[in-house]
Amino acid sequence: MTKVTVYSKSWCPFCVRAKMLLQSKNIDFDEIDIGKQPEKRNEMIERSQRNTVPQIFINEHHVGGCDELLAADAQGTLDQLLNT
Template sequence: MAKVIVYSKTWCPFCVRAKALLTQKSVDFEEINIGAEPEKRDEMIKLSGQHTVPQIFINEHHVGGCDELLAAEAQGELDRLLNT
């Protein structure tokens, strides 16, 4: 199974939605809460080039945020990413 990392914040509705989709698909993921671990924010920016959450990585591939994750699911791309 793929290694999935989600950079998020607790109060973020987009983070909640992205994590709900992954949970619905029975995907195990590592959550890095940059609200609780602010030093991880710089790491997220360096890896993604983005300042917003969530930022989602599958096997070190930067998927993007919630909108990109949902689009990948709608296009059938998410399953491919999760199974490589």
């Protein structure tokens, strides 16, 4: 089963947009709000090598942020990742 993890902050418009795309595809995802769980920020940075949100993972594959997620959707590679 595919596991999707989104590191986010509740006030971030890019996070909202990324989550809306996943929801529109009926994809369940685990959200880790680093605003509410600041101790998870270092975990996010270690996994992604980035310090901005959102950071999106499909299984262990780092998709990237909102722009990369939208690009993957436009290119058709997002559906391939989600079906692995």
